[in-house]
Amino acid sequence: MISDARVLQQSSDAAESAAAPSRLSRYARPMLGVLLPLTLALGWELVVWLGWSNGRLVPPPSRIFTTITDLARSGELVRHITATLWRVSLGFAFGVVAGTLLGAISGYWSLARRLLDPTVQALRAIPSLAWVPLFILWLGIFETSKIALIAVGVFFPVYLGVMGAILSVDRKIVEVGRTFRLSGFAMIRRILLPAVLPAYVVSLRVGLGLGWMFVVAAELIGASEGLGYLLLDGQQLGKPAQILAAIVIFAILGKLTDWLIELAAAPFLRWQDAFGQAKGA
Amino acid sequence: MLALDRVSKTYPNGVAALARFSAEIRQGEIIAIIGGSGCGKSTLLRAIAGLDRASSGTVTLDNETISSPHAKIGIIFQEPRLLPWLSVADNIGFGLADLPAVERREKVARALDRVGLAEKAQAWPRELSGGQAQRVAIARALVPQPEVLLLDEPFSALDAFTRRDLQDHLLDLWADMRPTLILVTHDVDEAVVLADRVLVMRPRPGRLFDQIEINLGRPRDRNSPLFENFKRSVLTSLDRSLDRNVPDRDATQGPGQAMWW
Numbered sequence: 001m002i003s004d005a006r007v008l009q010q011s012s013d014a015a016e017s018a019a020a021p022s023r024l025s026r027y028a029r030p031m032l033g034v035l036l037p038l039t040l041a042l043g044w045e046l047v048v049w050l051g052w053s054n055g056r057l058v059p060p061p062s063r064i065f066t067t068i069t070d071l072a073r074s075g076e077l078v079r080h081i082t083a084t085l086w087r088v089s090l091g092f093a094f095g096v097v098a099g100t101l102l103g104a105i106s107g108y109w110s111l112a113r114r115l116l117d118p119t120v121q122a123l124r125a126i127p128s129l130a131w132v133p134l135f136i137l138w139l140g141i142f143e144t145s146k147i148a149l150i151a152v153g154v155f156f157p158v159y160l161g162v163m164g165a166i167l168s169v170d171r172k173i174v175e176v177g178r179t180f181r182l183s184g185f186a187m188i189r190r191i192l193l194p195a196v197l198p199a200y201v202v203s204l205r206v207g208l209g210l211g212w213m214f215v216v217a218a219e220l221i222g223a224s225e226g227l228g229y230l231l232l233d234g235q236q237l238g239k240p241a242q243i244l245a246a247i248v249i250f251a252i253l254g255k256l257t258d259w260l261i262e263l264a265a266a267p268f269l270r271w272q273d274a275f276g277q278a279k280g281a
Numbered sequence: 282m283l284a285l286d287r288v289s290k291t292y293p294n295g296v297a298a299l300a301r302f303s304a305e306i307r308q309g310e311i312i313a314i315i316g317g318s319g320c321g322k323s324t325l326l327r328a329i330a331g332l333d334r335a336s337s338g339t340v341t342l343d344n345e346t347i348s349s350p351h352a353k354i355g356i357i358f359q360e361p362r363l364l365p366w367l368s369v370a371d372n373i374g375f376g377l378a379d380l381p382a383v384e385r386r387e388k389v390a391r392a393l394d395r396v397g398l399a400e401k402a403q404a405w406p407r408e409l410s411g412g413q414a415q416r417v418a419i420a421r422a423l424v425p426q427p428e429v430l431l432l433d434e435p436f437s438a439l440d441a442f443t444r445r446d447l448q449d450h451l452l453d454l455w456a457d458m459r460p461t462l463i464l465v466t467h468d469v470d471e472a473v474v475l476a477d478r479v480l481v482m483r484p485r486p487g488r489l490f491d492q493i494e495i496n497l498g499r500p501r502d503r504n505s506p507l508f509e510n511f512k513r514s515v516l517t518s519l520d521r522s523l524d525r526n527v528p529d530r531d532a533t534q535g536p537g538q539a540m541w542w
Contacts, residue, residue: 176362179350180376194366271366271405
C-alpha cells in the first residue's frame with residue numbers, strides 16, 4: 001500500500017493538478033473492498049425495514065447482531081465458543097506435535113522417510129471425513145473422537161511442511177555449519193531450526209485453518225455445545241440468524257487465532273521481513 | 282606446515298577428479314591454484330578443508346591428519362554463505378560460540394572494524410552488497426584465527442573494481458595474522474597479485490602440472506613490466522597444461538592473449 005502511495009506521489013509531482021484526487025484515492029482505495037459487502041448489507045437492511053421482504057430466510061444484519069448479543073447475554077455464546085476453542089486447541093496441539101515429530105524424523109533421516117512417508121502419503125489420500133464413522137466406533141461420540149478428527153486434519157499439512165522444509169534446507173548453509181564443526185545437536189539448533197522456521201510457521205497456519213474446518217465437521221456430527229452445534233440447531237429449528245451468527249463468529253475466531261500465530265512468530269522472522277520493510281521505508 | 286601427500290579423489294561414478302597431488306606449503310605462504318575447468322581445483326580445496334574425504338593420500342597440518350573440518354582451517358566460498366537469520370555481527374561471531382559473550386563481542390567488534398563494516402553490525406545479510414557480504418564472510422572465517430585459510434574463487438562473482446578492492450583488503454588482513462592462504466582462482470591477474478607461488482593444474486585427471494614462484498615484493502604494482510612477465514609465464518604454463526600450441530613468439534608478445542577462465 002505504501003509503495004503504491006509513493007508511485008502516486010511521483011505522479012502527483014509530475015502533474016500538480018492531479019495531486020488532490022490521487023491523495024484522496026490513497027485513503028479511498030482500501031475502502032473499495034468494503035464497499036460491496038457494506039452496500040449489500042445496508043441495502044438488505046433497508047429492504048427488510050421497508051417491508052419489501054420479511055427477511056425470514058435471509059435475516060438482515062441487525063437481526064444477526066441481535067442474535068449474537070442475545071446469545072452473549074444469556075451466557076450461551078461463551079459456553080459454545082469455549083467448547084469449540086477447547087476442541088480446536090487440543091486437536092491442534094496433538095496434530096502439531098505428531099506432525100512436527102514425524103515430519104522432522106522423515107526429513108532428517110532418509111531411512112525413516114522411506115519407511116514412513118509412503119504410508120503417511122497413502123493415509124493422506126483418504127478424505128479425512130471418511131474417518132468419522134470409525135472414530136465414533138473406536139472413541140465414542142464425545143470429545144475424544146472430535147479431537148482426534150481435528151488432530152488428523154492438522155497433522156498432514158504440518159507433517160508435509162516440516163519434512164519439505166528440512167529437505168529443502170540449503171546444502172551450502174549446512175556446509176558452513178560443518179566447517180565450524182557443529183555436532184548433530186548444534187547443527188539442528190543453529191542451522192536447521194532457523195532455516196525451517198519460515199516454512200514451519202506457514203504449515204502451522206495451514207494446519208490451523210484445517211483445524212477450524214474439521215471442528216465444524218466434528219460438531220455437526222453430534223454435539224450438545226459448540227459453534228457447530230449452533231449451526232445445526234439453527235438449521236433444525238429454522239433460525240437462519242443463528243446460523244449466520246455462528247458463521248460470523250467462526251470467521252472472527254479463525255482470523256484471530258491465525259493472527260496470534262503470525263504475531264508469535266514475528267520476532268523470529270524479522271530477518272525475512274527486511275524486504276517488505278525496505279520497500280516501505 | 283601443510284603437507285599434501287599423493288592426494289587422489291575418484292568419484293563413485295568413476296571420474297578421477299584428482300590424481301596423486303603432492304605439495305608442501307609453508308606456514309604463512311600464499312598459494313594460488315589455477316587451471317582449466319575440471320582440473321580438480323575445488324576438489325583439492327574441499328579435501329584440505331576436510332569437507333570431502335580423499336580416496337587415497339593424506340592431508341596433514343603440523344603432523345595432524347585432516348579427515349574432517351578442523352579448527353585451524355577456515356574456508357571462504359565463492360558465495361558469502363551468510364546465515365540470513367543472523368545479524369552481520371552474529372554471523373561474524375558464528376564460529377566463536379564457545380567463547381564467553383564479552384570476549385566474543387570484543388573480537389567481533391574488532392573484526393567488523395577491520396573489514397570496515399562497523400556501522401553494519403546490526404544489519405541483516407540481505408541488506409549488504411555483494412562485496413560487503415564477502416567481507417563479512419572473510420571476517421567470519423578469520424575471527425577464529427585459523428592457521429590455514431582456504432578460498433574457493435572468493436571474488437569471482439564480484440565486479441572488477443570490488444574484486445581489486447577485496448584482493449588488496451585480503452592482503453592487508455593476511456599481513457596482520459599471516460595465515461597460510463590457499464586460493465583457487467580462474468583469474469591469472471588475481472593469482473599473480475596475491476600469491477607467493479602459483480600451482481598450475483592439468484585436467485583429466487586433475488594433477489599438478491607446474492609451479493611458478495612469484496618473486497615480487499609487496500605491494501605489487503599491477504602495471505609494472507615485471508608483473509606482466511609473471512602473468513605471461515603463468516598464462517604460458519596454463520596453455521601448455523591444456524596442450525595448446527604455444528609458439529614462443531606469441532608467448533612473449535603483449536597481453537592481448539590474456540585468458541580468463
